[in-house]
Amino acid sequence: MAKPLLEVKNLKKYFPVKKGILNKKEKFVRAVDNVSFEIYNGETLGLVGESGCGKSTTGRMLLKLIEPTDGQIIFQGKDISKMTDDEIRPLRKDIQMIFQDPYASLNPRMTVGEIIAEPLIVHNMYKDSEEMKKRIHELLGMVGLSSYHSVRYPHEFSGGQRQRIGIARALAAKPKLIIADEPVSALDVSIQSQVLNLMQDLQRDLDLTYLFIAHDLSVVEHISDRVGVMYLGKIVEITDKDTLYDNPLHPYTQALLSAVPIPNPRIKKKRIILEGNIPSPLNPPRGCAFHTRCKHAKDICKKIAPEFKEVEDRHFTACHLY
């Protein structure tokens, strides 16, 4: 078995919340609670879950945009979770991010050329400004834009084009791992497929590894090799794509999959309608976090949190049913 490019072990992020002025006792939002997974070279790991499940926080911790509370992030054999800003800066070249909102993630006061040049300047990659310009034009070409776009400002572009600019910026420093946080969810349907295809082409051509964070199960299925499902700060199930979609084990994964509307009017799906809402991560339920909405919930689920274990070959889940 090859060594993983990135290994996450027991990653935790607790955000402190102060309740009132008098109440000194600190409470914590357990945004990410004991998450472990690996990403192998050249693959796409999809991370799905509903809003507030901690998937974006996880992605941001890998880039150290959010400081982890506890746990290890081992990238190419080095634990980066406790590195200082200066130690980590050279490694930043290797991990880049694509953001959800193509409107907010580009500085409106910089031209497209300046935006794409930023990583090149920050990492001092080109001494010669002509060569840097050539590189910017090459990057624009790679994402399907033209060189003359480099002198324009982001607001002149449509959402899909802006996301291409964001991708060009992420590619500029020749990264190994790209963390894509809902990269297509703000885009129109016909533009989504353009960006997904582009990401797949780039992965093939440039030997990229993706962590693809999204809430859309169909999109995640399309682009991923393996998929992890998150609920309330924890990964409840992780395995390769086909196993997960054909044979989901965790009741939450089952409900999630059954809830996806299928664009085919003949298919009348039997749907597992989950009752109620996602509990607050401020007061997660004791035992299994999902037991409040799970129809299989037994007494043990209310008391003891299930262990995350390999139930089938390379198929991990955290549920007392198995």
Add this chain to the structure above:
Amino acid sequence: MDKKILEIKNLKTYFFTDNGIVKAVDGVDIHVNEGETLGIVGESGSGKSVTSLSIMGLLNDTSGKVVDGKIEFQGRNLVDLKEEDMRKIRGNDIAMIFQEPMTSLNPVLRIGKQISEAIRLHLKYDKARAKEHTIEMLKLVGIPRAENIYSEFPFQLSGGMRQRVMIAMAMACNPKLLIADEPTTALDVTIQAQILDLMKKLKKDVGTAIMFVTHDLGVVAEMCDRVVVMYAGRVVERGDVYQIFENPKHPYTKGLLKSVPVLRQKVERLASIPGNVPSPKNMPKGCKFAPRCKNVFDKCWEEEPPFYNVEENHSSKCWLCE
């Protein structure tokens, strides 16, 4: 013959901005039959939301204006109505639910008050009866502890609960037509499943006609009887849900259907529609889809195609169907 409850004829809604006229809706014909669910599908800029705002007469706060066409609702042309008469229809005969439930609920008014005021205004109920009816509505949309929720504020509810409140408010006066503009887009998949389930149940029990505006083809396939596809301010294809999904005729509809990833339908590469929606300043002369169409030929650039009937109740605005 189905009875038409709403008939839009040659609707033109233009926005008058500093940078010129934006023809958001330009000659749209749509009708809704009694008791049916009509899906209006389109991407941003297709004019689908502007169409629903035009019906509701909610363009006053914008630079938009209906410049031509008729919106006939139960024999009355809504375009000519005075604001005062329109207000009587709005919320009473035609109700609307929006994408973002938080912005359409008044944050400083208790939930019960917001609903019961509408009931007292339109149905002329007294205070006690209005309260009773409100709680009944809240129960109908599946809100637990309806009596308690009655005196709570919108911020105390989750997104899914707020959308339920919006639906309760919209349905409170027994509207004949419900316009739902992307009602589940802001919600999580499992919550979306709850809301869709609820809307189906309400449709079956109450028999309200629904105009369902969305970009999500899965939701359309599941919810709608008939579908209207919009592009660049025009209707490009209309038919029943089976015709549209199984035998699409317009290249845009075909492209749209192929460009969405579908659960468990393994495709290596998504088909995509190249290019972007044309900007209002650069509208092509002939068919508005011509620049992105793979079947384009000379005539498409010259002249805009009319509607051609391809089957019973199925027509497409494309020269290929001539």
Add this chain to the structure above:
Amino acid sequence: MSQRTVREVAKPNENEKMEDIRTPFSEFWRKFKKQKTAIVAALFICLFFITAIIGPYIVPYDVAEPDYDHILEGPSSKHWFGTDAYGRDIFSRVIVGARISLAVGLSSVLVGAILGSILGLISGYYGGWIDNVIMRIADVLFAFPGIILAIGIIAILGPGLYNVVFAVAIFSTPMFARIVRGSTLAIKETVYVEAAKSIGTKDKRIMFKHILPGTFSGIIVYFTMRIGTSILTASSLSFLGMGAQPPTPEWGAMLSSGRDYLGVASHITFFPGMAIFVTVLAFNLLGDGLRDALDPKIDN
């Protein structure tokens, strides 16, 4: 690395022409040119600038040379604004005074703006105790009425134009610091700053390349209005005898020297007073117009 695949995707609308490039400036200009009052104010300020630059070379009379044959004369074709108690031409003195007022107004605000912006940027970006220290000092300065603060500073440093500049700069600083801190706090949380951090951009570059330009619109608006206020304050200090000393043709000093003749020759105070009034008004109106044009929320 080469482009191996030919992308079948999206060449973006090729029919967009290069002419309709919309830069942030053209956006600003589109909105600004609708502000008629502000444009008039801007034209007046241009005139004021030109006067300040070339004024001393074109004035008909020497501003310091007394002419005892023509004292306290009212406006006439020879002396448009009349003469003062020493027979000096008031029109010439007002013209030459424009340069002093502009120099004092501009330089004091410039110093205040640079100092305040840097402090505000640091305060907003780093937060914590640095923020606390800087903002509490700003609060203390805010607690003094500006003019009293300036008088205090001059009492320590002694009267003179340079000290006026310094005093006015000191009490302009906290407001700039607050404005810049506020925008910094907002911009710090934007996704594009997060994106810059994710790339590995250093703090200094984020502060000056990504955040500071975003605060410019607020700075420019306040800068413009502040020039007016500073001219007023500087004139007030001179009026009180703490700034420009006679016979310098400073507007405030001229007001002061005309004070004794208010009953017999009101034109001595009227014309410098008008100059102050019109100039301050013009800067304020321009500031208003700039705010409307620079605020992204105001867009018809």
